[in-house]
Amino acid sequence: MKIRVYYEDTDCGNVVYYANYLKYMERSRTEFLRERGINLAGYRDEGIQFAVVEVNLKYRAAAKYDDLLWVESSISELSSITVTFDNTIKNQCDRLLVSGAIKLACIGENGRATRIPPPIIQALRESMKPPTMLA
Numbered sequence: 561m562k563i564r565v566y567y568e569d570t571d572c573g574n575v576v577y578y579a580n581y582l583k584y585m586e587r588s589r590t591e592f593l594r595e596r597g598i599n600l601a602g603y604r605d606e607g608i609q610f611a612v613v614e615v616n617l618k619y620r621a622a623a624k625y626d627d628l629l630w631v632e633s634s635i636s637e638l639s640s641i642t643v644t645f646d647n648t649i650k651n652q653c654d655r656l657l658v659s660g661a662i663k664l665a666c667i668g669e670n671g672r673a674t675r676i677p678p679p680i681i682q683a684l685r686e687s688m689k690p691p692t693m694l695a
Contacts, residue, residue: 561588565627575622581658582615585647588631589662592645596683607669608677613642617660621651628652635688640675641666643684 563584571577593600600610623629630650637644642665649658668674676684 561591561631563587563629563631565623565625565629567625570625574625576624576627578619581617581619581649581660582662584629584631584649585633585645585660585662588633588647589645592633592687596687598680598683603677603680608674609667610643610664611667612662613665614644614663615660616662617658619658621655621657623649623651623657629657630654635684636661637663638681638684638688640681641673643676 565576569576569580590600603609628651630652632648632650633645635643636646642663644661644663647658647660647662648656650656665673666676
């Protein structure tokens with residue numbers, strides 16, 4: 561997904577404030593799920609939510625005001641309770657700026673970890689399959 565860096569995203573040095581990269585990854589992850597028919601608001605109404613339980617980021621270069629960024633999310637690990645997303649943020653010159661892994665746990669109404677609902681597991685598993693090569 562494309563994201564434009566706005567003035568509000570930057571610090572006094574005119575570069576993206578480090579924590580904002582997490583927001584960009586959150587947006588990408590939400591769109592990734594939406595594209596696969598996973599409506600998080602609907603599941604929240606059913607008492608199912610996802611909470612971030614682990615974050616690992618590596619900052620390589622800075623994005624600046626008015627840059628156009630490309631944010632990608634993919635699934636690297638999936639269990640019955642957790643899902644880990646790999647994320648990359650590149651600039652318009654295809655330079656890798658930030659990479660990271662964010663692990664989410666499925667949380668039930670009682671606030672405890674619970675199994676990811678089968679429709680979500682199925683959609684996430686399908687997303688992990690390598691693309692088919694055409695001859």
